[in-house]
Amino acid sequence: MLATRYLSLGFAFLGRNVISFLSETGSSLETLGRSVRSIVTLRCKWRRSMDQIVHIGVGSIPIVTIATFFVGMVMAVHVSTALAQFGVSLTVASIVCASILRELAPIFAALLIAGRAGAGITAELGAMQISGQLLAMRSLSLSVEDELIAPRFLATILSLVSITLLAGISGILGGYIVGIGHLDIPFATYHGKTLDSLDSLDLYCGLFKSVFFGLVIAIVGCHYGLSARGGASQLGINTKRSVVTASFVILVSNFFLTKAFIHLFE
Amino acid sequence: MITIHDFAKSYGDVKILQDIELKVDTGEALVLIGPSGCGKSTLLRHVAGIEDESSGPFSGRIDVGDVQDLLRWPEQKLLHQRIRGNRIGMLFQEGALFDFCNVEENLSWPLRENHKLSPTEILDRIQSTLEQVEMHRIRGLLSKEIRELSGGQKRRIALARSLLLEPDTMLYDEPTAGLDPPVAMDIAKLIRRLSESRGLTSITATHDMNSARIIADRVCFMRDGQIRFIGRIDECETHPEIRHFLQGEVDYAAQTIQ
Numbered sequence: 145m146l147a148t149r150y151l152s153l154g155f156a157f158l159g160r161n162v163i164s165f166l167s168e169t170g171s172s173l174e175t176l177g178r179s180v181r182s183i184v185t186l187r188c189k190w191r192r193s194m195d196q197i198v199h200i201g202v203g204s205i206p207i208v209t210i211a212t213f214f215v216g217m218v219m220a221v222h223v224s225t226a227l228a229q230f231g232v233s234l235t236v237a238s239i240v241c242a243s244i245l246r247e248l249a250p251i252f253a254a255l256l257i258a259g260r261a262g263a264g265i266t267a268e269l270g271a272m273q274i275s276g277q278l279l280a281m282r283s284l285s286l287s288v289e290d291e292l293i294a295p296r297f298l299a300t301i302l303s304l305v306s307i308t309l310l311a312g313i314s315g316i317l318g319g320y321i322v323g324i325g326h327l328d329i330p331f332a333t334y335h336g337k338t339l340d341s342l343d344s345l346d347l348y349c350g351l352f353k354s355v356f357f358g359l360v361i362a363i364v365g366c367h368y369g370l371s372a373r374g375g376a377s378q379l380g381i382n383t384k385r386s387v388v389t390a391s392f393v394i395l396v397s398n399f400f401l402t403k404a405f406i407h408l409f410e
Numbered sequence: 411m412i413t414i415h416d417f418a419k420s421y422g423d424v425k426i427l428q429d430i431e432l433k434v435d436t437g438e439a440l441v442l443i444g445p446s447g448c449g450k451s452t453l454l455r456h457v458a459g460i461e462d463e464s465s466g467p468f469s470g471r472i473d474v475g476d477v478q479d480l481l482r483w484p485e486q487k488l489l490h491q492r493i494r495g496n497r498i499g500m501l502f503q504e505g506a507l508f509d510f511c512n513v514e515e516n517l518s519w520p521l522r523e524n525h526k527l528s529p530t531e532i533l534d535r536i537q538s539t540l541e542q543v544e545m546h547r548i549r550g551l552l553s554k555e556i557r558e559l560s561g562g563q564k565r566r567i568a569l570a571r572s573l574l575l576e577p578d579t580m581l582y583d584e585p586t587a588g589l590d591p592p593v594a595m596d597i598a599k600l601i602r603r604l605s606e607s608r609g610l611t612s613i614t615a616t617h618d619m620n621s622a623r624i625i626a627d628r629v630c631f632m633r634d635g636q637i638r639f640i641g642r643i644d645e646c647e648t649h650p651e652i653r654h655f656l657q658g659e660v661d662y663a664a665q666t667i668q
């Protein structure tokens with residue numbers, strides 16, 4: 145009883161955020177269009193993009209790599225116990241490798257970046273909107289797209305792609321630790337298995353996902369930032385919505401992307 | 411010269427401004443007074459070309475200098491011809507300085523994007539403008555963060571940021587609000603001096619009659635989104651409605667426009 149009640153409350157909450165975002169799809173797509181144009185026409189400010197990459201990307205490296213390191217270890221433990229009954233625990237390496245690269249690294253990196261950088265984008269742009277700084281930019285012929293939005297798009301995507309790579313490496317290393325230290329598989333064997341199963345297709349699928357997720361985080365983050373009105377409490381609400389909506393869209397779209405890849409390539 | 415003809419603006423269903431007819435001659439300083447919420451800031455934002463119809467519909471026509479029918483200019487054209495800032499400057503109610511960077515970046519950023527200037531030229535311009543707003547004697551000012559400045563200093567830096575682009579029209583939104591009387595007087599005198607030395611055409615929105623007396627060539631009184639009086643400052647102080655307003659007797663409860 146209680147569980148269903150909470151479940152329905154949870155769905156209602158998610159639904160509200162996603163619907164409020166989708167109902168403004170027009171304006172978020174417009175934001176997307178304008179930043180793509182700003183990047184393509186090279187009017188996007190590179191210096192500001194670099195600042196943002198440092199801000200969004202570099203700061204997130206420790207948390208993301210540590211998180212996926214442990215995810216890799218957990219994966220290895222689970223897979224080995226499940227496979228032990230069949231006596232094939234040597235395949236641990238290949239399963240960890242594929243699932244980390246295809247699913248876990250992109251998802252974990254994206255969720256952590258949505259929480260860290262997505263929320264930050266909404267809060268920064270929202271505070272500028274509310275305090276009139278965006279209007280001040282317009283009044284000085286400074287383009288909000290070229291100076292603020294497009295650099296954040298570029299930085300989020302580039303950061304997320306490189307962090308996903310690092311997350312993949314660190315997750316696979318986590319698997320090594322468990323496989324060699326805990327399951328007593330010799331290093332040479334585990335390493336050989338990993339190299340055998342490293343598939344560039346897994347890597348490309350993971351990276352494609354991270355580009356897509358980066359786009360989602362940037363659109364959602366900018367949208368909720370630019371649409372902030374009123375005062376500090378509204379800003380808090382929008383920041384929360386930004387994280388919830390981005391995470392939700394990432395998790396749902398991940399399923400469909402995975403299905404699509406399997407359909408296309410296998 | 412600023413000409414506003416038959417201007418009206420609504421936010422949603424609420425009419426904020428109506429039947430606005432206003433002419434400010436080249437080099438003239440007009441002061442806009444009126445109760446809180448009567449639409450002064452809204453009018454200034456439209457003259458500055460920073461509002462579009464996404465916030466609510468407007469009608470009428472605004473010409474600023476040779477920028478004809480400003481309201482119909484598309485965003486991209488305004489941006490590319492660099493009308494805003496370079497032709498029409500605006501000082502915002504709270505200054506609206508960029509708080510993610512320091513004073514130097516606040517001042518040099520618009521300059522860098524709008525003009526092709528070398529770093530030393532930019533620094534020279536900043537120095538001479540800081541002199542004009544009487545901020546040049548503060549040590550280490552350029553590397554200060556915005557939060558380290560007092561209210562009056564913020565106002566002056568914001569003013570310098572607008573003046574650096576050398577507009578010929580300036581809009582000041584409550585330049586003296588929230589400042590103590592001596593600082594408010596100083597800012598008002600500064601605005602008057604700038605009007606004269608640069609020959610600026612300006613509109614200043616304020617509640618503060620003392621600074622209005624210093625700044626104004628002419629005064630315009632607004633109420634309920636409409637203009638009720640335009641004239642010289644000594645005339646305005648004998649106008650019954652304005653006298654009531656100045657004595658704090660505006661009946662806000664009755665304030666509606668349909």
Ligand SMILES: Nc1ncnc2c1ncn2[C@@H]1O[C@H](COP(=O)(O)OP(=O)(O)OP(=O)(O)O)[C@@H](O)[C@H]1O
Nearest residue numbers: 421422426444445446447448449450451452453465
């Ligand atoms: N973006 C907006 N959306 C909806 N209503 C708005 C918006 N901006 C202003 N208003 C409303 O328009 C009216 C006029 O506001 P405005 O800020 O122009 O008044 P003002 O004369 O500058 O007041 P003050 O002297 O307090 O600064 C107010 O009632 C305000 O609530």
Ligand SMILES: [Mg+2]
Nearest residue numbers: 450451503583
């Ligand atoms: Mg105002």
